[in-house]
Amino acid sequence: MPSSEATLPWTLAAVFFALYAALSIRLHQRLLTTGYDLGIFEQAVRSYAHGHLPVSALKGPGFNLLGDHFSPVLATLAPFYRLFPSPLTLLVAQAALLAVAVVPLSRWAYRSHGRAAALVVGIGHGLSWGIASTVGFDFHAVCFAVPLLALSVTALGNGRPRAAAAWALPLLLVKEDLGLTVMLIGGYIAWRGSRRLGLATAAAGLAGTLLEMFVLIPAFNPGNGYAYSGSITGGGRSDSALLDLLHLPVDLITPQTKVITLLVLLAPTAFMALRSPLVLLVLPTIGWRFVSENQAYWGTDHHYSAVLIPIVFGAFVHSLGRWAPGTSPQDRRTLRSGLAVSGAVTLLLVPGFPLSRLAEPATWQTAPRAAAAHRVMDRIPDGATVAASNRLVPQLTDRCTVTLFGFHGVPLTADWIVVDTEAPMGFPLSARDEAHALDRARDDGFRTVTQDDGFLLLHRSAP
Structure with a gap:
């Protein structure tokens, strides 16, 4: 040959x-x-x-x-x-x-x-x-x-x-x-x-x-x-x-x-x-x-x-x-x-x-919001159960048990919630429905841990 x-x-x-x-x-x-x-x-x-x-x-x-x-x-x-x-x-x-x-x-x-x-x-x-x-x-x-x-x-x-x-x-x-x-x-x-x-x-x-x-x-x-x-x-x-x-x-x-x-x-x-x-x-x-x-x-x-x-x-x-x-x-x-x-x-x-x-130049540039997202997610301990926005999920699946926040038919059993409120993806919830879901989560005992550049982290309070 x-x-x-x-x-x-x-x-x-x-x-x-x-x-x-x-x-x-x-x-x-x-x-x-x-x-x-x-x-x-x-x-x-x-x-x-x-x-x-x-x-x-x-x-x-x-x-x-x-x-x-x-x-x-x-x-x-x-x-x-x-x-x-x-x-x-x-x-x-x-x-x-x-x-x-x-x-x-x-x-x-x-x-x-x-x-x-x-x-x-x-x-x-x-x-x-x-x-x-x-x-x-x-x-x-x-x-x-x-x-x-x-x-x-x-x-x-x-x-x-x-x-x-x-x-x-x-x-x-x-x-x-x-x-x-x-x-x-x-x-x-x-x-x-x-x-x-x-x-x-x-x-x-x-x-x-x-x-x-x-x-x-x-x-x-x-x-x-x-x-x-x-x-x-x-x-x-x-x-x-x-x-x-x-x-x-x-x-x-x-x-x-x-x-x-x-x-x-x-x-x-x-x-x-x-x-x-x-x-x-x-x-x-x-x-x-x-x-x-x-x-x-x-x-x-x-x-x-x-x-x-x-x-x-x-x-x-x-x-x-x-x-x-x-x-x-x-x-x-x-x-x-x-x-x-x-x-x-x-x-x-x-x-x-x-x-x-x-x-495209944007491909080789990482927006400052990405660093903010990681600062927020770093507050979540390894092994935790987390409900996250769709684009944040794969940032956590290697160390946590993760579900998709607001996904129809999947109960909210996680102890942590992390979402992007500034640029929501629209799946599985619209921005409006996601805001309502966050209000319900707060009514169920979740409290804000930190918020940075639109990334919001909540933790379920002890009963």
């Missing part, structure tokens, strides 16, 4: 790791991470690190996170968290997992189409909006799926069905819906000739999703079943299943937010990913998101599209061999044109997504 072929993918991965980690760490240091979701995942990993099931007080008293989403893969972070008990451990791990996904894809592109293709594919994946949106919004278990999918799709494209299945099956431990993607990977393997292996992989994927959604998750969350069934099956437009089915094609492309998501998903590949059957692997994730009534699933925000990025870039590499299969002048021109369009679109999209914040 030429030295540049070996080193280029890892060099790209190292650069993107540094970018992702820098952005994540600075967001946390500037109090821009949240309890929903970084705090929840840290509580789960913290539980694993101490030999317990993943309990998250933010979801409810004694709530086992395996009863929310089936993500036992989080336990692999426990040894690292035991050594470095901090939310930054999760953020740095996520940065590493997302960055390493460029290695198999850019290596495949290098071997198949040369150095320029490797650079375009590696940079395109690394700067993609789906990865950037994930980095810019806390931590999520789907970060484990990104390198697994990159490895599996690369194996599929290179005719290595056993490796593809081996990398795909661990997706069942990342999140319950990913078994449907495993099912399609198995179907692709069977279609390409490894019938027995493909059918077994497909069966394992489907069975895994059904088992997790309807047996394991309800077992960890008795009485509530699977809370996200509507995210997979849709909420239903009417009382008639037939009418819902007939309207499904329209639901998949309306409103226009869904079309925009599809366009920006495929545009960085110059739409060439559509020439590869590998692109069909996006269908399970796109399907459950677009039939859902939850509008947050339709667009480009948050982490929902992270698992799509390695699929479309794998399909892109695969399609380059179909579009320009030879070394003739015409094929070389076609290859250069596709790569040029891909690179241009990637760069044009960067300013609209979180990685562009690295170029």
Whole structure:
């Protein structure tokens, strides 16, 4: 293997790791991470690190996170968290997992189409909006799926069905819906000739999703079943299943937010990913998101599209061999044109997504209010029970038992309350409702300990 072929993918991965980690760490240091979701995942990993099931007080008293989403893969972070008990451990791990996904894809592109293709594919994946949106919004278990999918799709494209299945099956431990993607990977393997292996992989994927959604998750969350069934099956437009089915094609492309998501998903590949059957692997994730009534699933925000990025870039590499299969002048021109369009679109999209914040001076400046927040929170002893504002939660979850102040259905049992009254986030309470909740807390025996630059700390008085 030429030295540049070996080193280029890892060099790209190292650069993107540094970018992702820098952005994540600075967001946390500037109090821009949240309890929903970084705090929840840290509580789960913290539980694993101490030999317990993943309990998250933010979801409810004694709530086992395996009863929310089936993500036992989080336990692999426990040894690292035991050594470095901090939310930054999760953020740095996520940065590493997302960055390493460029290695198999850019290596495949290098071997198949040369150095320029490797650079375009590696940079395109690394700067993609789906990865950037994930980095810019806390931590999520789907970060484990990104390198697994990159490895599996690369194996599929290179005719290595056993490796593809081996990398795909661990997706069942990342999140319950990913078994449907495993099912399609198995179907692709069977279609390409490894019938027995493909059918077994497909069966394992489907069975895994059904088992997790309807047996394991309800077992960890008795009485509530699977809370996200509507995210997979849709909420239903009417009382008639037939009418819902007939309207499904329209639901998949309306409103226009869904079309925009599809366009920006495929545009960085110059739409060439559509020439590869590998692109069909996006269908399970796109399907459950677009039939859902939850509008947050339709667009480009948050982490929902992270698992799509390695699929479309794998399909892109695969399609380059179909579009320009030879070394003739015409094929070389076609290859250069596709790569040029891909690179241009990637760069044009960067300013609209979180990685562009690295170029903003504010990212590297910490407002004085952050110091005030830490002065206030330093008054809370280790091991205390705390109800906190959403953006203050992950500043405390490494040393306290923390709930979200004012969250519906979660009783106020904490001994401490810490909130940002000057710049409330609006979740879970509006500024007005938060003020009323603080008044009720004072009526219940909480007294002000300190107030600094809008950060308010209260402690429950002894009866």
